[in-house]
Amino acid sequence: MSEYKETLLTKDEIENAVKGVAYRIHKDYEGEELLIVCILKGAFIFCADLVRNLDLPCEIDFISASSYGSSTVSSGNVRIHKDIEYDIAGRHVILVEDIVDSGLTLSRLKSFFLSRNPASLKICCLLDKKERRQTDIEVDYSCFTIPDAFVVGYGLDYDSRYRNLPDIMVLDESVYNH
């Protein structure tokens, strides 16, 4: 039996959407310098593709944060394992996240970043599970709104696996309901 229920998004669909979002960011920040903050680990592939399509001067930093252990439901407790290295005061910052689900992770991270006085702070995500939102966090750039299903691939994991899949797949419930 397959571990996957279906292919939700193919690598070509992802590539097109990432280019579209990069173009929107380019238009919004023309003439500015950006600091892109990749939220590890899930956003590493998305962020790498995004910045390669972004025709703007930018620096890239990384923060490692998580709210999931090996379950598929957000704990709401966001742990920062590794902070960024740059000072963001007075800079235009975009947080790049893989997926917004309840929104708890990004709400916490947003407050954390705003307390450091950036010139501006926006949020860019690959996937948005809008119907699961528990906070009023605003996502400025999103590639896809997806239904309530647990997905893996293109950087997203379940229990540290599947990040290397080129497409985004819906994981079969039998993988995590046992």
Ligand code: IMP
């Ligand atoms: P939130 O705090 O509920 O918004 O959860 C956001 C984090 O949960 C993301 O950064 C992912 O690491 C993880 N997550 C939420 N949904 C999924 C999914 O469908 N697949 C893989 N990870 C997910």
